[in-house]
Amino acid sequence: MSSAGELKVEGNRLVLSGNWTLPHYADLRSRISAVHIDTSSVFDKTNLEEIDQLDTAGASLLVELFGVRGIKQLISTDAAMSRERRDMINIVIQSLDNDATPESQAGFDVRVSLARMGRRIVHAVNQLMLLIGFGGQLIEICLAIFWQPRRWRVTSFVAHLHQTGLNALPIVALLSFLVGAVVAFLGATVLEDFGATIYTVNLVAFSFLREFGVMLAAILVAGRTASAYTAQIGSMKANEEVDAIRTLGLSPMELLVVPRVMAMVVALPILALTGMVSGIVGGSLVCIVSLDIALPQILHILQERIGVIHFYVGISKAPVFAFVIAMIGCLEGFKTRGSAQSVGEHTTSAVVQSIFMVILLDSIAAIFFMEMGW
Template identity: 60%
Template sequence: MPSPGKLDYQADRIVITGDWTLPNYARLRQEVTSALASHKTAAHSPDLTSIDALDTAGASLLADLLGARKLLELTDKNSGLPPERRDLLRLVGEALAAPDEELPHQGSAIIAFIARVGRQVEDYWNQQRLLMGFTGQILATMATILPTPWRWRMTSLVFHVQQTGLNALPIVALLTFLVGAVVAFLGATVLDQFGATIYTVNLVAFSFLREFGVLLAAILLAGRTASAFTAQLGSMKANEEIDALRTFGLNPIELLVIPRVLAMVISLPILTFVGMLSGIIGGSLVCVMVLDISVPQILNILETKVRAIHFFVGLGKAPVFAFVIAVIGCLEGFKASGSAESVGEHTTSAVVQSIFMVILLDSIAAIFFMEMGW
């Protein structure tokens, strides 16, 4: 016959007996509260071997009575408990263990720093593995829908091209125009010391055709579009819209990710071309107004001194940057949980990762092209 659980104080120990189960929870809660108020448990060592029945509700009360850390210590050294009961107490103790109950760790500051760096490196490696897996999933989905034109989502593609490309044209053109003027001013200041201000045109053309045109456009899209992708997909996940798509047997990668990725791959080369043109125009305007270099001279230098390979090097990097930015933005959106805070954190992470990856890939490309002599 079931016996109600109780606390039996004997000499220097407290024997816990009876059924510590949900039906007895209300009465046991009062007894545990009374024991904690009288501080009796501090002077007695607990004995758990006389418990007749135990469930999760009773185990949580024992954790409140003894402390989660103390409960874990008892399960580790008390061989008189059945294995299933010991596992239950350990599981509840680990779940309820508070950070302030953890044993203090007195270690070297250098070891702590190395451990922190190691955790960050591990987190970065796990993020890159996840990114590679997500990239493979996107490429596999593209290969699947490519031979089936009726599955292409042209309306969504055109919409995202407008959002990521056409709507970003003014800000890209303005920013590159101003940066082109700044580069021309700085170049003229240095080259004037050598009487070579005419080479300011070459400097502006080389810098924007190879680097600044694509880099500025990619960084702008990383801040403007990658964050938008993350926020959109994160909000959809929070509202369980992505789960609803899977319930209907639809592939979220095909419906939500592929149009965004293709739109970015189409838009960034266009924005890069506009950025190159605007930067050269901004630098040329400074050359005309400040350095007294005529427009025919500028056009002649661009035609005879600037090789077309510089243009193709810069433009060739644009689709790669666009793909990476779009994939990171979509991945962070899928990683967001159901809270607004999580969406905000992953939006910030998408922008930081996108800019970092763009600069990293651009550095690798610069070394590669330099070694190839292009």
């Protein structure tokens, strides 16, 4: 019968012996809890040679006893330790490092913070490269099937267009109407001090034609549709339906991604136009009711003082936003690992990434159009 593991202090030396294995885990755990020593002062006089058998359960107890730093130094200075045992302990350290590090490190460590920041930057760069590669593959497939109408998924395209565009029209129109009214109220409050309340109409028209109309529509679509794309494809991957599509010799990109992306590219400009019109109507209503600006005067300002270039600037951004939002939603769906938790995490990630990319691209576009004088 195998002997249980032993843990005792002999002078200035910590003695570990016996079998540190799963059957003795509970007993060893209680012994570790009962021994109150400063392992940092004795581990340099300790070795693991007297331990007969060691498995991952026993290795996790060693990590708990010495801490991540201590066990790393211990196995690095123990020349007699076998390579197999050292590799096993290193694997256990890696798996427990996230939990052990906060306990073993006291205070603020600049190196740890910089390492954490570096890992996040590397992760963000990898995500960007993956997104660019996915976009290139998507464009390649779209160009390949463009000249082959028999490969067009018209039914799927119409279904997603209905879901993405028609079903989103009421909420986009309502939200844009309310935001237009708020912008008119705020503009009138500021411009009243200068006796220029008439320019509230210009403010609302400029803001919705260039920015708010397409931005509100894109953000709503990012939260409403990108999450739906991720959840749909993620659930299909969890149910192994994506693997079944590949087994049948079909392309998941062509079958699942292209119709969704094309539907988004067609729907978002329509939603952006709806948002522009609704926002201007909401602002005009405030001007009529609160500022006593007549409707014919509002129409005259819109016709004579608001150039059509502002509409072109705003609507030109819609297809780009749509392509990026749909691409992120589909990519996050393919990245799920088959569990409900993974589907939820990637759905959240899709919404956050989509909104971030929309705001980033809009900022770049605003700088570009300003420098071009448009």
